[in-house]
Amino acid sequence: MKIFGIAGYSGSGKTTLIERVLPHLAARGLKVAVIKHTHHDFDIDRPGKDSWRVREAGAMAVLLASDHRTAVLTEHRDTPPRLDDLLNKFPPCDLVLVEGYKREAIPKLEVHRDETARPWLFPDDPNILAVASDVAPPDGFPHIDIDAVQSLTDFILNHAHSQPTA
Incomplete structure (x- = not known):
């Protein structure tokens, strides 16, 4: 099983991004699960x-x-619950997308929309590898256009890491 995180503030488009990449992952024959963390x-x-x-x-x-x-x-x-404990509850799958769990030490893509007027997460999180956004991030940080679904899918697959199972 591989794992990859999707992080961002509420309203940034995390769930929408997941909805858009899931069909592309399934078309590649992957079994994908999703963990969605909520504070409510x-x-x-x-x-x-x-x-x-x-x-x-x-x-x-x-x-x-x-x-x-x-x-x-x-x-x-x-x-x-700890993220590791939740991952071990899944039936066998190829990839788990983790929405939320911003503070977990897993590879992540930050989803950011300019209209939310929220700060960037990536400067404070070394596990954020790139940003999916409608605007370029500062300091030349790696950026993928939020509408480039195929590029986002490729990035996730290329950067997901293997998760040991218990």
């Missing part, structure tokens, strides 16, 4: 349903399964 609490379960009820009663994890997909709901109880 979320719940895909519905109050009153059996799975919700057993989680509320204290189950540390519930696996929901249908003929089409599965989901594991794991309660972390104020102990955030």
